[in-house]
Structure formats: C-alpha cells, structure tokens
Amino acid sequence: MKSLKNTAVAGGGSVTGSLFSAFCPACVPVIGSFLTAIGLGALVNFKLLSVLTALFLLIGLTGLFLNFRHHRKWCFIVIGVLASGAVYAGRYVAESKLLIYSGAVMLIGNAVFDYRTLKACKKCAVKR
Secondary structure (H helix, E strand, O other), rough: OOHHHHHHHHHHHHHHHHHHHOHHHHHHHHHHHHHHHHHOOOHHOOHHHHHHHHHHHHHHHHHHHHHHHHHHOOHHHHHHHHHHHHHHHHOOOOOOOOHHHHHHHHHHHHHHHHHHHHOOOOOOOOOO
C-alpha cells in the first residue's frame, strides 16, 4: 500500500507544481492576497515572488523525481527541468508570455505522461 501512497503523492506533486506554474501570471495577486491574509503583506515584493515560484516549480520536479524512482525513465525529469526553466526564465528573466505558457504546457503534458507511464509500469504495480 505504501507504493500506492507514494504514487499518489508523486503524481499530485508534479501536477500541482505544473498547475501553479501554468497560472504564473495570476500568481502575483494570488500570492500577494495570501500573504496579506496571513499578516505578511509587507513582505510581498518581486524577489519573494520569484522565490515562491521557484519553490512551486521544485515541488513539481520533486514529484517527477519520486515517480522516476519507480519507472526509471529520465526523459520526464529532463523535460521537467527544461520546462521549469522556461517558465521561470519567461517570468523573471525574459518576461515573455510565450515562454511562460509554452513551459507550462510542457510541464502539464509531462506530468500527465509521467503519471500514465507510472500507472502502466508493470514493475511498479501494487501487489494486493
């Protein structure tokens, strides 16, 4: 049962990280509102938002790595790193919406295919 729990956590982590990055242009008001609601509104600045975005992208990469431990396919991690870099660079370096959204689409597609590969992996099957 532990394997099934790890699968759910890993899949959830990669999809959640991808969704956070997909809505990155909306993250500024959302994170700002959240920090204000918990009493930390004075801390909202560009540097903090870039750190939080990087944190969410790392959560997604952690989910991909947890799935990699089961199916041993590097392509998902490589695509995830490239797509995360594209989202971060598009948001904070080049300020390109095309780069942000193409990276987000790559992250979401990668998470879906990674999860499907994990489910189809015979070695990863949960014994009942």
